[in-house]
Amino acid sequence: MGNDKFLKIAVEEVRRYTEEHLENPQDFDIYVVWVCKTLQNNKALLSTTLSDGMYFEATYNGDKKELYLDAYKKEKNVCVKVED
Incomplete structure (x- = not known):
C-alpha cells in the first residue's frame, strides 16, 4: 500500500x-x-492537537492486509543530560 492511502486510513482510524x-x-x-x-x-x-497526551502508532501488515492501531498516553517527559 502506498503512503498516501496508508496515511488516509491511519488518520481516519485515529x-x-x-x-x-x-x-x-x-x-x-x-x-x-x-x-x-x-x-x-x-x-x-500520529497525534492530535488535543492536550490529552495521546499518541498513536499505526502499522499496516501488507502480508495479512491488516492495520493495527496502538494508542498510548504520554506519562512523563524527562531530560537526561549527556556528556560527550
Whole structure:
C-alpha cells in the first residue's frame, strides 16, 4: 500500500478512536509525526492537537492486509543530560 492511502486510513482510524473516547466533543486536528514504508509494510506515529497526551502508532501488515492501531498516553517527559 502506498503512503498516501496508508496515511488516509491511519488518520481516519485515529479520528474514529479519539471521537469514541472523548467525553466532551470538540474540534481537533490530526498530524503525522513520522512515517516509514519497508517492503509491503507501513508504519506511522500520529497525534492530535488535543492536550490529552495521546499518541498513536499505526502499522499496516501488507502480508495479512491488516492495520493495527496502538494508542498510548504520554506519562512523563524527562531530560537526561549527556556528556560527550
